[in-house]
Amino acid sequence: MYGLPQTTEVRKQLPKKAIYAKFDLKPSQRESFDADIARIDIVAVISPSTVPAIAEGKEVKEIYLLALQMKRKEYDSKNIALLTKLIPQRMVFALQFEEQTQFAIYHTKLISSAWQPTDDATLPLSGLNLDTVWENIVTHIGQIEVEEGNTLAEQIASNDQRAKLLAQISTLERKMANEKQPRRKREHFEQIKKLKSQI
Helix, strand or coil: CCCCCHHHEEEEECCHHHHHHHHCCCHHHHHHHHHHEEEEEEEEEECCCCCCCCECCCCCCCEEEEEEEECCCCCCHHHHHHHHHHCCCEEEEEEEECCEEEEEEECCCEEECCCEEHHHCCCCCCCCEHHHHHHHHHHHHHCCCCCCCCCHHHHHHHHHHHHHHHHHHHHHHHHHHHCCCHHHHHHHHHHHHHHHHCC
16 A cells, blocks of 8 residues: 555544544534545554664654545645644645545645556655654655755745745736836846845
């Protein structure tokens, strides 16, 4: 299953009704959740008892892999984030729609991979302890390159900031292209220059 050792495999369904009952979801949350997710199964547990070569981490004691049968590809990411808030465990989600899989993981924010054929979808286990394994799974799913001197959380924040700046620059460039007044054009140009210097 996703390239993980057989020793990690489990088969345990998480009934949606039990989630609704335990966490007292509002009817609107329930409807949204139900519109996206057909079924939830715990399919693997990564821990020192299932993978003896990996030690327990200071922060991470075990990692659960949940397979979510999705009803649609364009789902509301809030429903996946909701699961991470409801269940206080380190979890990786394998979202399955038809013959495709997308991985999602919550680390300071919800991070997801591109959709890929289920047969090609793999989760690499690399690291001597579960803290490192967790960080490596996050960087793999999010295609994150951690720059020297940064923690993973700092790198995610830095990437988000950069993406925001690039979006602002792109909006200003469009405005500048459509602007008729030279003075306004010049103002946009100066703003773009200032934003570029922050990247």
